[in-house]
Amino acid sequence: MADRARWLHALAELTDRLSAAAEKGSASCPHCGENRLEYRYVxxxxxxxxxxxxxxxxxxxxxxxxxxxAPEGVPVRSMYAPYPTQGVPPFTRPD
Ligand SMILES: [Zn+2]
Structure with missing residues (x-):
């Protein structure tokens, strides 16, 4: 649960900054610390x-x-599109 809370915090940080300043990739990964977070709103x-x-x-x-x-200003994919998660790599979720 603590892991999940850290991820949720990173998401908020990422999307807040994106809608405020159109800046991308400025939150660090709760798992490894790299600034390589990506997201997809469907x-x-x-x-x-x-x-x-x-x-x-x-x-x-x-x-x-x-x-x-999805916050205002954040890019989204339609859930009715044929492959809304295309390009998203398989990733490991916290337990
Ligand atoms: Zn990482």
């Missing part, structure tokens, strides 16, 4: 509600969070 385009995948491109650890709303 949402309903109208409500911007769906789920998000957050992972580290360096160590391939991450989390998925359901029932989230």
């Amino acid at each position: 949402v309903d385009p109208e409500s911007r509600i769906g789920y998000v995948l957050l992972w580290c491109g360096a160590c391939l650890h991450g989390i998925s969070v359901s029932r989230v709303k």
Whole structure:
């Protein structure tokens, strides 16, 4: 659980900065410390509600969070698109 909380904190940091300053990749990975976090919001385009995948491109650890709303200004994929998670690598979730 502590691991998951750290990931959620990193996600908030990442998306807050993104919507504020359009700056990307400024939160560090809770697992390995690299600044290689990536995310993918898969949402309903109208409500911007769906789920998000957050992972580290360096160590391939991450989390998925359901029932989230994508912050304004953050890029999203439609959940109705054919392959909304295309390009997301397989990653390890914390227990
Ligand atoms: Zn990492």
